[in-house]
Amino acid sequence: MQARVGNDRRIAIIGAGPAGLVAARWLARHGCKPVLFEAAARLGGQWNPDGAASATWPGMRTNTSRTLSRFSDLDHDADVPLFPRREQMLSYLERYAEEFGLLPCLRLSTRVTAIERSQEGWAIQYDGSEGPAVETFAKIVLACGAEGVPLTPEIPGLDRFTGALGAIHSAQYHGADRYRGRSVLVAGCSISALEIASELALAGAASVTASYRRQRYVLPKIIAGVPTDHIMFTRAAALAGAQLPPDRLAMEIKSMVTRAAGRPDQFGAPAADENIFAAGITQAQHFLPAIAEGRITVRPWIQRVEGKDVVFDDGSRHAPDAIILGTGYRAALDLLPEDAVKRIGARSGGPDLHGHSFHPDLPGLAFLGFYNLVGPKLPVLELQARWIAQVLSGDQAWPLQEEMEAGLSEARARRLAGEQPVMHALALAFSRLAGVDPDPSRWPDLEDFLLHGPLSPSGFRLQGPDCCPDAPARLRAEAVACGFGTKRL
Numbered sequence: 230m231q232a233r234v235g236n237d238r239r240i241a242i243i244g245a246g247p248a249g250l251v252a253a254r255w256l257a258r259h260g261c262k263p264v265l266f267e268a269a270a271r272l273g274g275q276w277n278p279d280g281a282a283s284a285t286w287p288g289m290r291t292n293t294s295r296t297l298s299r300f301s302d303l304d305h306d307a308d309v310p311l312f313p314r315r316e317q318m319l320s321y322l323e324r325y326a327e328e329f330g331l332l333p334c335l336r337l338s339t340r341v342t343a344i345e346r347s348q349e350g351w352a353i354q355y356d357g358s359e360g361p362a363v364e365t366f367a368k369i370v371l372a373c374g375a376e377g378v379p380l381t382p383e384i385p386g387l388d389r390f391t392g393a394l395g396a397i398h399s400a401q402y403h404g405a406d407r408y409r410g411r412s413v414l415v416a417g418c419s420i421s422a423l424e425i426a427s428e429l430a431l432a433g434a435a436s437v438t439a440s441y442r443r444q445r446y447v448l449p450k451i452i453a454g455v456p457t458d459h460i461m462f463t464r465a466a467a468l469a470g471a472q473l474p475p476d477r478l479a480m481e482i483k484s485m486v487t488r489a490a491g492r493p494d495q496f497g498a499p500a501a502d503e504n505i506f507a508a509g510i511t512q513a514q515h516f517l518p519a520i521a522e523g524r525i526t527v528r529p530w531i532q533r534v535e536g537k538d539v540v541f542d543d544g545s546r547h548a549p550d551a552i553i554l555g556t557g558y559r560a561a562l563d564l565l566p567e568d569a570v571k572r573i574g575a576r577s578g579g580p581d582l583h584g585h586s587f588h589p590d591l592p593g594l595a596f597l598g599f600y601n602l603v604g605p606k607l608p609v610l611e612l613q614a615r616w617i618a619q620v621l622s623g624d625q626a627w628p629l630q631e632e633m634e635a636g637l638s639e640a641r642a643r644r645l646a647g648e649q650p651v652m653h654a655l656a657l658a659f660s661r662l663a664g665v666d667p668d669p670s671r672w673p674d675l676e677d678f679l680l681h682g683p684l685s686p687s688g689f690r691l692q693g694p695d696c697c698p699d700a701p702a703r704l705r706a707e708a709v710a711c712g713f714g715t716k717r718l
Contacts, residue, residue, distance in 0.1 A: 238262050240621055241353055241366040243341055243564070246274015247607055248372035248598040250322060251300055252614045254329045256370075258695065259622035264366075265331070266355060268340040272326055274374065276319040282377055284400040284421065284558070288428075289315045292420055292512050294456035294683070296707065297605035297652075301686035302697065303328055312450060344369065344564045350593045368621050372597045377561025381554060382416070386534035394551035399425055402553055405432035412436045414539060414549040416531060418445050422555020423513035430524035431515060438547055439516075440539075442530045444499040445509040447517050452489045457512070458652070459683040459711060460489065462604045464669070467653035467684075479506050486510065496521040506648065510603055560599050569594075578644050583628055583636025584662060585655070586617055595621060604652025608686045612659035619663060619694070656684050665693035675701065678708035 238261050242249045245267035253263035265272075269280035277283055290312040291298045295305050298313055303325050309317050326332055339357040346352070350367035379398040381387075390396045394411060399421045405428050413434050415426040418441035430437040448457050466485075470478050483505040494500040496517040502508035519525040529542040537548045562575045572590050573580035580599050582588055587595060595617045598610050619625035628636070643650075660666035667688055669679040679688055685707050690700035697703075 237367050239264055239366060241266060241351075241364075241369045243344075243353075243369065243371050244274060244373035245269075245272040245326075245335060245337070246276070246372065246374065247322060248374070248610050248614070249274070249370070250326055250331060251607075251611045252370045252372055252597055252617065253331050253334055254300075254325070255611075255614045255618035256621065257329070257331070257334075259618045259624055261618070261622050263331075263334045265335045266339050266341050266353070267335060267337050270338045272335060272337070273319045273322050275376065276315055276322060278315065278319075282374065282561070284376065284379070285315045286402050287315070287404045289424075291318065292424070292450055293458050293605040293607075294450075296456075296683055296685055296711075297458050297462070298607055299686060300325065300607060300611045301690050301700075311456065341564055345566055366593075368593045368595070370595045370597055370617060370621070371562070371564075371599075373561045373564070374558075375560050375599045375601055376558035378559050378563075379554075380557045380559055382531075382556050384531050384534060386536075387531075387552075389536070390534050390539075390552060391537045392548070392550045392552065396552035396554065399553055399555040400558075405429050405434070408551060409433040410435050411550040412438075412548070413551045413553060414438045414440060414547060415553045415555055416440045417555035417557065418443070418509075418511055419555050419557050420512050422553075423447065423511060423516040425553055425555060426525055427513055427515040427519055430519045436549075437519075437525045438528055438549065439520075439525055440528045440531055440541065443508060444493050444501040445511040446483070446486050446490070446501050446505055447493060447498075448486060448490050448510060448512045449517075450512065450514040456683075457489070458605050461485070462651070462653040462656075462684055463681055464653065464657065464684060465680045467651075467657045470651075470654055475506070479504050491517070493517060498527050509649070562599075574641070574644070579640075581637055581640040581644060583633035583640070584616070584658070585640075585650075586613060587620075587628060587633060588637070589630055589633040600650050600655070602652055602655065603649050606652070608684060608689075609652055609655050609659065611686060612656055612663060612665070612689060615665065615695070616659055616663040624694075625664075653684055656689075660689050663694070665689045665695070667691040667693075672701070675704055675708060678704065678711070678713040682708060682711055682713050 240256055240261050240263055242252050242263050242265045245265045249265055253265055256263045269277055271277050275283050295309055295313055305321055339355050341355045343354040344351055347365050349365040351369050352363050352365045354363050379400040408429050413429050415422050426437050426439050450457055497520045532540045532542050539547050573588055582596055585600055669676040687700050687703045690697040
């Protein structure tokens, strides 16, 4: 087994999906030498269809608009539609890696098997082209995904289901073709579950049944011709949310969601909890209309499976040809030492971290993207990566011990309360930590767009470290495209 020792400017990044790539870009910008470990033979993470961790499928589209499905200094190609396809997202990430000189940093087909403490910091054990090896780094960015490991619920008899097409997790779903003319049960109320159920219902499945424990509020992708993320995830919403007590905030969010999308029970789905935080929010363009049209039937959660029969909590039965489990994922953190896994609460719904990024007992480790975010993720990943890069490069001081302890307490409280971070709140939090949150009053012609328009990545290049001279012009063009202040601009 080979062994190599790293220097302080070399920083390992585990994973070459969107999080790993944007971390490498910003670490390099701050004078570091990123080394990207990627198990697959191609970059892209979830967007690489050949990667073992990919949970995407042919024809899949993003559930976020192209404006909020990119990073701050590279646009999608002009022919990419409002909601990019999987193949277009992969192409974008490959262009991003080439544009910012990240290809030489990549170690593809290199699977990290363990991370252990060492005298120099952290020892990475991996299987590469030359066999097993160990390499030490003072600092590591874990960017291997909050959705790294599929979660399969414990359902009695599930492993003995005898339907013609069997039972799979949604991570193994590869399109609707094999389900045409078949009866399919989709379990779960995640975005992927609802998108798959909708696709099957519109692509010729004989019947589609959705089964879940609780009804969430469902946002469509487009409201009156406008992408939902342009309406819901704004600076004004984040600022208002920071001022309101939790009960009032829940009422305001519920009012906004139901005005835009209606209540689930209006479409024939079960009623959602009056408290939107207790119910949760998911997204699918066609799910609720498909219920209203009788294309999808909703049942309670699965109590047990008896051969080909599924028995639901209300005692009713159904005999589908296939079961697809859209029941979510957990973070891929088993690479860490057992004591580190316990410290961050990874098996209890964590990780619990200061600023979603650091733990006071794990010096030199940074965690990027380990949150189940409501709303667009790429802009938030970039802002978090910019803060992490500032800290790991030494351009910003490490958070103080007392700061991190307070951050851990806040993280645990959020987890125990079942709170999920929302895009606009987390974007503002990371932008302030990185010192790049723009002051709308300094930009009179853009103020309306900065407050009420989508939180475009370009807006976080107006001020602070790494501001771009062309950011105002780019943001003005985006504002015009979104219909904001066209007369003033």
